Amino acid sequence: MTSNAPQVAGQGVGIPYPLLLVAELSYVCPLHCPYCSNPTGILGTKRSTELKTDDWTRVFGEAGKLGVLQLALTGGEPLLRKDLEELCTAGRDAGMYSTLVTSALPNLTERLPGLQAAGLDHVQISIQHSNREESDRIGGAVSYDKKLEAARRVVELGMPLTINVVLHRDNLDDVGELIDLAASLGARRLELANTQYHGWATVNRAALLPTLEQVTRGEQVVNEKRAQYGSSLDILWVLPDIFEDLPKPCMGGWASDAIILDPTGRALPCQSAATIPDLEHLSVTEHSLFDIWFDSETFNRFRGTDWMQDPCQTCPLQRQHIDFGGCRCQALALTGDITATDPVCHLSPHHGALVAKREELLAVRDEDRPAYVYRTTSPARG
């Protein structure tokens, strides 16, 4: 037995086969989380543009042949697809391990036995806060009780349960209670992911950005709780990179192990990559997943290190293969240059501007914080 991160050379020289397919089945969602990483462009999307059952089934088959081992069924809210059971079976038939990433609304509890029988392996449920009123307020919909009910049902059925919480100013002080809640529900994993500022989260940055003290305290609580719960609960804690001075390897490196498909079937190496203007969006309705992965300009664009400029090109820390120059979307958003070094990096000439922006946001007093702009696909809600 060896490591956890299998990497095997694929077709093109040095291109590994992909390991993960993220299938965003529908952008519509019963919740309206202000930190949602979906693009703001989803406003006004129509369900009629979503891929049909046959398309998804075919693509899952292609993914299995391409070596994909993990399938994430997500959205928006994947439960809004009436054919979700069929899609679970297609995933299983293709040999992939499937995870349903869900808000639990509208009807997870009722559908669970059918989904399990259809081949679903694992359920990940989001919770917004350990307090019912707060959770419902942050999610923009009454949902807390249904989430807990569904989580308990997952465990009763003997399926592995992950709880995931996106952290920000309004729930970071609640981390201890959230961990206790996840443990009491019987979760095996808890993902505590500090908000990354993409999509709707960018719009709500001034409302969501926590203080450094909150983040530091949160980390302490996580360490205490890890000692308390030991191996019975696997707690993942992801720092917000706005507080760091070295970037994260976005998606483990551009197009290194994942394919994201949006509800219309457009393939991208990362969800936020939809914000890159001149990136061609190839659809699985016109191209095979194989061609998209190995041969498309989009997926090859930032593979390797040839595209990098300085300081990355001549990085004094030799981190080119560790962080791959950071997030492309963030580099574009903050410098206007898609091949620039991610400004999170202290070696970036734009790092100072990022720090100044952060300080400006942190200086906003609580009473002056803007209200949430709730995420929605409906222009009427606005």
Add this chain to the structure above:
Amino acid sequence: MSDVHVPRLASGVRLHRDEVRARDVLLFPEGALVLNDTATQVLAFCDGVRTFDEVVAAVSELYGGADVRDDVAELLAGIRDQGLMDRDDE
């Protein structure tokens, strides 16, 4: 010394043949563990019916009657430590 506990994969963990990379893996939430040939052989006998002693006997037969008891125990303990196996006696 006999050991009649029944080793089995934890719920939500599956053995999978990864054809593209020509190897076997254990799949579990958000991860994969690459198995070597011996591990695959041992896990194939952990069907939730065979006791530990029976698994050892079956593996031993594959290796011409060699004493594989400690190796099998160590291998299964390693997988258990990662939360991927259960015993029926706890």
